[in-house]
Amino acid sequence: MGHPRFDHRFLWATLAAIVFIVYCSLYPFRFHAAHLGDALSALLSHRHMNQQPLAGLISNVVLYLPLGIFAVLALRPRHGRLQSVLAATLFGSVLCIAMELTQFFDWRRVTTLTDVYPNAAGTAIGALIGLAISVPARFGLGRALRREPIAAVLVALFFVYRLFPYLPTLDAGLWWYAITPVFIQPQLDLYAIARYAALWAAIAFWLSRLTAGPTRRWALPITVGIMLLARVLIVNNRLDPSEIAGIAIVLASGPLLMARSARPMAMRLFVALAGIILGAHLWPFHWQAGGDSFGWLPFAWLLHTHPEIYTRSIVEKAFVYGSLVALARLAGAPLVLAGLAVAAALGIVNVLQTHLAGQTGELSDIVIVLSMTGLFQMLVGDSISKAHTRARSGPLYRSETPAQAERQ
Numbered sequence: 001m002g003h004p005r006f007d008h009r010f011l012w013a014t015l016a017a018i019v020f021i022v023y024c025s026l027y028p029f030r031f032h033a034a035h036l037g038d039a040l041s042a043l044l045s046h047r048h049m050n051q052q053p054l055a056g057l058i059s060n061v062v063l064y065l066p067l068g069i070f071a072v073l074a075l076r077p078r079h080g081r082l083q084s085v086l087a088a089t090l091f092g093s094v095l096c097i098a099m100e101l102t103q104f105f106d107w108r109r110v111t112t113l114t115d116v117y118p119n120a121a122g123t124a125i126g127a128l129i130g131l132a133i134s135v136p137a138r139f140g141l142g143r144a145l146r147r148e149p150i151a152a153v154l155v156a157l158f159f160v161y162r163l164f165p166y167l168p169t170l171d172a173g174l175w176w177y178a179i180t181p182v183f184i185q186p187q188l189d190l191y192a193i194a195r196y197a198a199l200w201a202a203i204a205f206w207l208s209r210l211t212a213g214p215t216r217r218w219a220l221p222i223t224v225g226i227m228l229l230a231r232v233l234i235v236n237n238r239l240d241p242s243e244i245a246g247i248a249i250v251l252a253s254g255p256l257l258m259a260r261s262a263r264p265m266a267m268r269l270f271v272a273l274a275g276i277i278l279g280a281h282l283w284p285f286h287w288q289a290g291g292d293s294f295g296w297l298p299f300a301w302l303l304h305t306h307p308e309i310y311t312r313s314i315v316e317k318a319f320v321y322g323s324l325v326a327l328a329r330l331a332g333a334p335l336v337l338a339g340l341a342v343a344a345a346l347g348i349v350n351v352l353q354t355h356l357a358g359q360t361g362e363l364s365d366i367v368i369v370l371s372m373t374g375l376f377q378m379l380v381g382d383s384i385s386k387a388h389t390r391a392r393s394g395p396l397y398r399s400e401t402p403a404q405a406e407r408q
Contacts, residue, residue: 009378010074016371017067018095024063024299025099030107039104039111043097046112054235058165059307060118061125062315067092068126069133076134085127092123149379150326151209154319158203159227161315165308168233178232179239186241191279196246198272200224202323204250205269221251236308266330273324274345281349286357294354295362317365321346322372335380339373 071088079087096119103109169175181187200220207219224247231237301310321342328338343366350361 008074010070013070013375013378014067014074016374017070020371021063021067021095021099026102026106026109027297027300028108031105032107034105036101039101042104042111043100043113043116046110046114053307054165054167056307057114057118058167059311060115061122062160062311064092064096064119064122065126065129067095068123068128069130070126071123072127072130073134076130081131081135085124085131088127088130089120089124092126093120096120096123148209150322150329150376151206153375153379154206154322154326155203155210157315157319157322158199158206161312161319162227163230163234163237164312164315165234165236167235168230169235174235175232178237182239182241182244188245189242191283192240192242193245193249195276195280196240196243197249198246198269198276199320200247200250201253202269202273202327204254205265206323220254224251262330263332266327270324270327270331273320273327277320277324277346278349281353281359282356284357288355288357291355292360294351295360295364298362298364298367300362301360301364314368317368318372321365321369322376325369325373325376329376335377336373339369339376343369343373 068088071091072084075084075087093116096116099119100111100113100115104111203223204220207223208216211219228239228244231239299314305313324342325335325339328342329335333341346365346369350363350365353359353361
């Protein structure tokens with residue numbers, strides 16, 4: 001019996017990525033009559049990259065990354081490496097050209113070839129990432145990525161949102177600008193410290209699931225050093241004294257984060273992240289009797305927000321909400337039920353936001369939670385029996401003995 005022509009799990013993920021791209025590209029779907037020839041002329045007349053702002057360029061790359069990753073993973077069961085990468089890149093290029101031409105007929109959109117370049121590049125980069133994932137793992141890190149794909153996805157999301165826009169600078173003046181908040185009149189905020197401590201504790205936890213032996217001890221300090229240095233070198237980033245204070249708390253709590261049982265630590269981190277989310281969504285609690293209308297169209301705010309802001313926001317929420325779902329899974333809940341429970345809780349919070357001054361409630365958070373749950377389900381194929389087995393696992397966050405962990 002031969003291999004299936006496609007991996008249907010990732011085929012569905014590819015379709016979901018296409019739907020998301022179409023939605024983000026054509027919302028609010030207010031079309032008008034025009035000629036296709038005029039659309040082609042508009043596309044070709046805007047072709048110079050100096051017309052593309054940096055944040056918009058990077059956001060366009062990130063938008064098409066998942067498409068390239070999932071398309072290659074869907075094609076790999078029966079297709080060669082080069083063939084899969086080329087097919088995914090070609091499809092992404094055709095899709096982005098189709099989106100740009102269609103945008104000419106949308107009142108709120110602009111047709112430009114400068115969006116096609118980063119979209120196609122994002123698909124190609126994603127395809128190469130997908131190819132690297134599909135290659136059989138021969139080294140310790142590769143085996144860890146295959147054994148703990150959810151942890152790998154969450155760590156990657158953390159780096160994506162913390163290091164945006166990824167463009168380093170050689171300007172020493174900008175380096176000084178990035179570090180001055182730490183040395184000149186540093187300001188600490190208790191909520192920000194708690195928030196960063198919770199985020200970095202989650203990263204410490206996920207790193208511990210990807211490492212073993214002596215590597216586990218140094219994974220977090222090395223990650224902290226790389227992250228802080230990168231934030232100094234990358235444009236549009238500054239060090240935050242509150243984040244450094246939160247990191248210090250996590251580093252000092254290292255032995256606690258290395259507890260031998262996954263379930264208690266997962267439950268503690270779940271509570272910490274949930275508290276941070278509630279604080280961000282509901283504080284200050286200024287209740288309004290009338291309330292605003294609930295936003296049933298997800299991501300409607302994209303049109304009114306700078307690309308750098310909405311890219312950071314979406315990826316950060318994917319990391320935080322995905323961590324909540326994954327932590328609930330490690331605490332013993334079946335993955336799908338964990339995702340539905342987190343989505344329902346966020347739905348209640350979003351409804352409450354419609355009655356709070358300065359807050360808006362909409363469907364976006366629920367869509368992100370369900371999307372992350374679907375992605376995790378494709379990666380691990382969870383079931384009720386697996387959840388009970390995992391909840392009873394003891395040493396080193398996994399169902400393995402310490403000796404086995406050291407060998408890995």
